[in-house]
Amino acid sequence: MPHLHADDVHKWYGETETGYHALRGVSFELEKGEFAALRGPSGCGKSTLLHIAGAMDRSTSGKVTLGGVHLEGLSSRRLAETRRRSIGFVFQQFNLLPTLTAIENVALPLLLDGIPSSRANRKADAALDEVGLASKRQSFPSQLSGGEMQRVAIARAVAIEPELLIADEPTGSLDSENGRRVLELLSRLNRDRNLTILMATHSADAAGYAQSVRHLRDGVLVDGEHTASAAAVGPSETDPSHAAAPAV
């Protein structure tokens, strides 16, 4: 049974039939521990699909199942709970809260879930350690570089031990070096934690880190081909300092 399953998903903005048809019957499956990339030009519906798969939005019709749970059937409250407990988000613009330190940002979803501060902080510490930013735990976002901010955002996403990590253009605001480090980090987390990742990207290089790539055009998946696994690239994961951009 697939871990994430989208079946004939449609999304209309505005009135159905007369509004904007952003997704036009998208179907795909993601296995547990799969790292999938979603490629396509701007406005093709990548973000919309990520929002629906990430329980942030609802489809107009069709079914999305995460870990056997139909997301359409959930109340707003349960959707929020699903986001809190099962889904980690990584955004292009990092979306860290500027008033909170790195560790406070990472601990935020845990605290929102009612986990006691001490436990939340322990988990946040471990997550920061995992992304190599233990020394920056008390830094505010304004004191971090773009790459560091995105790594904090990744730490925040994985601190809750999610079933699915959604990354929307995670390297879109980073230079190539920092982008490479972020992608390597995602690959490592995918491998070490058997974490399912769905990543939207423009970049063919970035998509090369994924085990599979889906192409979306005008709200339709144009193919479902599985590319060569980024794991095959070898050095990029075992030794990030010698990483080379893998071919798509």
Added chain:
Amino acid sequence: MRWIRTLRLSLKSLLLHPMRSGLTVLGILIGVASVIWLLAIGEGISRASQNQIANLGAKNIIIRTIKPTGDDFDGSGYGLTRADYQLLQETIPTVEVTLPIREVEREFRFGARRIEGRLVGVTPDYTEVLNLKLDRGRFINPADMEAERNVCVLAWETSERLFPQGESVGESVMVDDEFYTVIGVAEPKAATAGVGGSLAAEDFSSDIYIPIQTFWRRLGDMMVTTKPGQYQRDLVEVSQISLRVRERDDVLPTADLVRETIDRNHLMDDYAITVPLELLIQARTTQLMFIVFLGLIAAISLVVGGIGIMNIMLATVTERTQEIGIRRALGAKRKDIVGQFLTESVVLSVVGGALGIVAGLFCPLFSRFARDGLAQLFPRQFATLPDLIRELEPVLVMWSIPLAFVIAAGVGVLFGVYPATRAAALDPIVALRRN
């Protein structure tokens, strides 16, 4: 503890904009302080006027002669009579003491020293009914009355002015062509303010008291006043009759009975009855209206402060749309967002409320400071202000403090709910996209 975390977060957010938060707090501070101040000033004015009335004696009924005006006054005798006094004394059982008073302006002389003052014919009950205390010597006694003796008791200031160098008791004061032996000196007595339309302000400082029997015998009822360009004849037997009722509960029925009794013998409007208890009840009603009125003003200022909070919180929600979007994307419930923004508005209002209470507590001190300052800076103008204002002592109304605090917190909740629910209603995707 979840709420401590929310509180800490709220403080952190508010401190990000200290000027903005400070001005919002100031709005509430002024609102709360004005609740406390206005109630304290209202209470001060009310107590002062009630004290003035209470000084007249809550168990007393005061009937005063007034000069009639109009066509039916033929210029002959008017006012209260000895017969009225006898009638009241003998027919109303609830009255404990009946005190007749006859007074007239006269010149008092001792040697070469002359002063103008008020010669007051009284009975021994005067001290008790008007709460006059003796400094030395004795007051008029029944024997003085019986024998119609030429004895007198001086008011404190009269004694000081006529006998600045030495002891007045034992000396003789000359009034018209009669000598009166000083038998006592009263303690200073504060003047009373005029009450209603029936009782004029009364100054006791230049009084000389003599037995009323002596007054009637020596001075008679006809008083002729001659001043340049003025000649006035007044035929009056009694200037005032003060009654003291035994029980407070009987005061109002007794006052009705007194009105009926006196009215029967008077065809003209030549007397006025003042019942301090009635005035006291009236004053309390007025006080209630006063409190409502001042409360309304304070409430308006609090509403203005509340609108300030709402305004700031709405601006904050707009400004922090991204933050709301991030929190919602991370799984925050609507309740969490409402709680966070509501906590911020309540923190603003509670801090403003607490500071407002502190400012409110300084009201009496500030009032004294302002009064002294005005008296020194503008002495002439200050002197023309009414006594009630010049001598105003605000009295803190203790219940106004918790009330003000509860209102402040309520304002925070009331005016914070809308921005908070608006924040919570934001769609996470829309909120994230807006940035």
